[in-house]
Structures are given as structure tokens and as C-alpha cells.
Amino acid sequence: MNYYNEIKQELINNETYKKVKDYSKNRSDLKTYYNVGKLLSEAGKHYGEGIIKSYSKKLTIELGTGYTSSSLKRMRQFFIVLQKGATMSHQLTWSHYVELLPMEDTNKINYYVKITENQNLSVRELRQRIKNNEYERLDYKTKEKLITKEENKVEDFIKNPILIRNKYNKENISERMLQQLILEDIPSFLHELGNGFSFIENEYKIKIGNRYNYIDLLLYNINFNCYVVVELKVTELKKEHIGQIETYMAYVDKNIKQVEQNNTIGIIICKKDNVFIMKYVTNKNVFEREYELL
Numbered sequence: 001m002n003y004y005n006e007i008k009q010e011l012i013n014n015e016t017y018k019k020v021k022d023y024s025k026n027r028s029d030l031k032t033y034y035n036v037g038k039l040l041s042e043a044g045k046h047y048g049e050g051i052i053k054s055y056s057k058k059l060t061i062e063l064g065t066g067y068t069s070s071s072l073k074r075m076r077q078f079f080i081v082l083q084k085g086a087t088m089s090h091q092l093t094w095s096h097y098v099e100l101l102p103m104e105d106t107n108k109i110n111y112y113v114k115i116t117e118n119q120n121l122s123v124r125e126l127r128q129r130i131k132n133n134e135y136e137r138l139d140y141k142t143k144e145k146l147i148t149k150e151e152n153k154v155e156d157f158i159k160n161p162i163l164i165r166n167k168y169n170k171e172n173i174s175e176r177m178l179q180q181l182i183l184e185d186i187p188s189f190l191h192e193l194g195n196g197f198s199f200i201e202n203e204y205k206i207k208i209g210n211r212y213n214y215i216d217l218l219l220y221n222i223n224f225n226c227y228v229v230v231e232l233k234v235t236e237l238k239k240e241h242i243g244q245i246e247t248y249m250a251y252v253d254k255n256i257k258q259v260e261q262n263n264t265i266g267i268i269i270c271k272k273d274n275v276f277i278m279k280y281v282t283n284k285n286v287f288e289r290e291y292e293l294l
Helices: 003-020 022-047 051-063 069-083 094-100 106-119 123-131 140-148 175-184 186-193 239-255 275-279
Strands: 162-164 197-208 211-221 226-236 262-272 286-293
Touching (some): 003 022, 003 051, 022 069, 051 069, 069 094, 094 106, 106 123, 106 140, 162 175, 162 186, 175 186, 175 197, 175 226, 186 197, 197 239, 211 239, 239 286
Parallel strands (some): 162 286, 226 262, 262 286
Antiparallel strands (some): 197 211, 211 226
């Protein structure tokens, strides 16, 4: 089999197809690079690793720039990761996949493919999510659900720690300052919590008995049809924090929530967690996460 001629023809066909049908060039690119990667993998078994460098020189002479040894190696790696179970999505461009190819964990690749599809991430946005170690900050149970394709819950994609951009002295952060940092970049904060979160109000005023209280952040999750109470703590999690957020959640359920909506969840974002306290919390709708200032 003449691997070089097969590879050359695949690339020529792709360039021609993209000029005629630009609307589906992503699909054409991915299919072509998969096929080329397969041919390169097979050629390597017959002629050794040096064949990529040889083919690169010939393709550059005959077809022009764009077919460096690095580019061809990426195509081969693309074939390899798909063979291992990574997802090919035509909603992603080749540039998206270039960001994903260095990853060795197929499940990690599939996670980023999925969020890129669902959230229409640009290449730059995807690169930032990877840089922030978003997948690594998921709970191991969530990762298992992604593998088994089990139905997710609202809390599954809340990162730990939650990353918050900071402009203050890290040693002197108050709860008000922490809230201000979040409000200055509320889209990033909502992405840190997961999917479907929307902002309602900060310092949301409620009246309990004769006293007014203020919920640090009141959110709503569209996907799971529930209100979300967020409390910010710049200390280690304490038992009184649990009682406070449960009170606020109960108020929202009684006075704001509609019959068709699900029960409110509560998220305590604190400087340091306390596994001993969380061990005895019976309310399954209360969750704690640490924050980390960048």
C-alpha cells in the first residue's frame, strides 16, 4: 500500500471540500485528520518513526505549508485517542482538539469535549478551563458518573476549590471583599459552580421574626429548577454556619419557592473545610467548598 499517496489524497480532498462547503469544514477536517492519523500509524509500523519527517518534507513541497512533522504527529495522536474512546464531536474545531491531545486520560478529554459542546466554548475559553485544572477539581464520584453516564445532580460539578480572582492582600480578606471579588466576575464564578446557574441578587434581604437577615448570594439553577443560597466565610467552616444556611434555605422554601420548583440547596464557600462537621450534617442539600484566591 502506498501510504504517502493515500495521505496526500486525503489532504487534497479536504482542502477542496472546505472551499466548496465551508459550513461543514469542521466535520471535514476531523474526518480527514482521523484518516490521515490512521494511515500514519500504520505507515509507522512498517517504516518506523522517521516516516513522518519524510512525509512532511514531501507534503510541504507538493501541497505547501501546514504539514509539519508536529502537525502530522498531532493527526496520528488524534487517531490514537479516538481509538482509546475519546469522543469526536463535530461541534469542536481541530484547534479545540489540539488543546486536548496532550492529555493522557480519555475521560478527561471527554469531559472537556462535553463542556465545550454544552457551553459553546471558544478555543481560548477551553484553554483557560484546562489551565484552571477544572477536571481535577471535580469530586471523584462525579468523575465516576461521567464514565458510567449516570444522571448528574446539581452539586456534582461544583469545583473544589472554587477559584476566585483576587486584587487584594490575601491575608486581609473580609467576607464583603470576597463577595465584591465574585460580583466583579460573576460569569466566572457561576461557571465554577457548574451548569445552569444564574445570578439573582447579592445581600438578598429576608425578614425572620423581627430581624432582617441578608443572604450573601441568591442564585437559581435553571437545569435543576431550584434556588441556591450561597454563604461566604473567610474562616474555617463552623457548626453555626450550617445552622445559618439551613435557616435561610428554609425561608426560601417557605416564602419564595413555588410548588413546581425543587427544594433549595445551600453552598457554603469557606477558607477551609471541616470534614468532622460535614460528617454530621443530615441536610443533604447543604454543601461546602473551599475557595482559592488567584
